[in-house]
Amino acid sequence: MNKRIYLSSPHMGGEEQKYIAEAFDTNWIAPLGPNVDAFERDLAEYVGVKYAAALSSGTAAIHLALRSLDVGLGDSVFCSSFTFSASANPIIYQHALPVFIDSEPNSWNMCPKALANAFKRHRPKAVIVVNLYGQSANIDEIREVCSLYATPIIEDAAESLGATYKSKKSGSIGNIGIFSFNSNKIITTSGGGMLVCDDENVVKKVRFWSTQSRENVLWYEHKELGFNYRMSNICAGIGRGQLKVLDERVAKKREIFQKYAAFFADIPEIDMAPIADYGTPNCWLSCITFNNGQDPFDVIEALAEENIESRPIWKPLHTQPYFRRCDYFTADGKTSVSDDIFARGMCLPSDTKMTDDEIATVASIVRKVLGYNEL
Numbered sequence: 520m521n522k523r524i525y526l527s528s529p530h531m532g533g534e535e536q537k538y539i540a541e542a543f544d545t546n547w548i549a550p551l552g553p554n555v556d557a558f559e560r561d562l563a564e565y566v567g568v569k570y571a572a573a574l575s576s577g578t579a580a581i582h583l584a585l586r587s588l589d590v591g592l593g594d595s596v597f598c599s600s601f602t603f604s605a606s607a608n609p610i611i612y613q614h615a616l617p618v619f620i621d622s623e624p625n626s627w628n629m630c631p632k633a634l635a636n637a638f639k640r641h642r643p644k645a646v647i648v649v650n651l652y653g654q655s656a657n658i659d660e661i662r663e664v665c666s667l668y669a670t671p672i673i674e675d676a677a678e679s680l681g682a683t684y685k686s687k688k689s690g691s692i693g694n695i696g697i698f699s700f701n702s703n704k705i706i707t708t709s710g711g712g713m714l715v716c717d718d719e720n721v722v723k724k725v726r727f728w729s730t731q732s733r734e735n736v737l738w739y740e741h742k743e744l745g746f747n748y749r750m751s752n753i754c755a756g757i758g759r760g761q762l763k764v765l766d767e768r769v770a771k772k773r774e775i776f777q778k779y780a781a782f783f784a785d786i787p788e789i790d791m792a793p794i795a796d797y798g799t800p801n802c803w804l805s806c807i808t809f810n811n812g813q814d815p816f817d818v819i820e821a822l823a824e825e826n827i828e829s830r831p832i833w834k835p836l837h838t839q840p841y842f843r844r845c846d847y848f849t850a851d852g853k854t855s856v857s858d859d860i861f862a863r864g865m866c867l868p869s870d871t872k873m874t875d876d877e878i879a880t881v882a883s884i885v886r887k888v889l890g891y892n893e894l
Contacts, residue, residue, distance in 0.1 A: 562715070570716055572726050574713065618845060728744075776802040785891070818884075
């Protein structure tokens with residue numbers, strides 16, 4: 520069997536063990552400690568925000584962001600439809616109602632026109648904007664719509680750490696930003712997430728909730744519902760080491776995208792995922808769409824036969840069985856951009872450990888399925 524080529528697997532930089540060893544040597548094997556403090560400080564500095572709270576997952580970060588905005592029973596929350604379910608599940612945790620917003624074709628992210636249409640029918644407590652596949656949404660236009668109704672933005676930057684929007688770092692532009700460090704993300708802490716914000720009171724409250732809402736007294740006193748959401752000192756040590764190679768990982772992801780684009784340049788039936796002109800993506804996953812009726816699943820199967828991992832594009836949340844009763848808004852009330860992309864798109868292997876030969880192998884298989892000469 521051929522060597523496995525992964526979609527996006529963990530890639531250690533070399534210094535992670537140093538911070539993990541420090542945690543063991545000092546017996547900081549807990550969901551608090553020097554690595555957590557330093558990881559929060561370093562990530563906040565990198566992104567360009569004042570405060571950060573390291574948590575157990577990006578999902579936990581979205582959940583506590585919603586709580587900090589007082590989202591509760593019967594409230595509505597707008598959310599990008601074209602994303603993973605973790606972006607919307609915390610809305611349900613808070614007994615609120617998701618309302619899904621379609622994408623725009625030039626970035627695949629939340630469409631400001633569709634967003635404006637949704638405001639004609641609903642008054643949400645918050646808007647969750649997802650930066651899909653490592654590219655920032657058009658936050659200025661989205662914020663212009665939200666500002667008409669004084670609605671805060673949660674910027675779901677789970678996939679876009681290291682990307683920029685008009686020279687600002689992804690995750691620093693909304694009222695609250697969140698990141699994920701799941702094993703397939705551009706850097707990982709094995710599992711974990713981060714909430715970032717310029718409001719110190721918000722971050723203090725999030726830290727309080729994430730440690731079971733324990734009051735600052737000698738005995739265990741709880742006046743509010745709490746959660747076990749704090750990141751461990753071990754995982755934070757991995758994150759500290761990973762941050763040191765983040766820019767290298769972003770550069771490699773962009774290189775992979777550019778090589779695929781070059782390998783498919785002579786194939787008019789393939790379109791690379793669009794890159795908007797207002798920022799620089801981190802190219803977390805290199806995505807393509809077919810414009811000739813080619814079934815993406817045939818290509819995915821052909822790659823799998825050669826022990827190569829690829830994946831369909833995210834299935835839009837408004838089409839998921841659990842969310843089908845939720846409202847969904849498009850720009851013109853008819854055409855669903857996210858449905859069209861799902862039907863035609865796929866994610867190619869984008870692992871930062873891939874060699875040039877492996878990238879060429881993937882491209883050759885795609886070319887062969889479409890009837891073109893292999894490389």
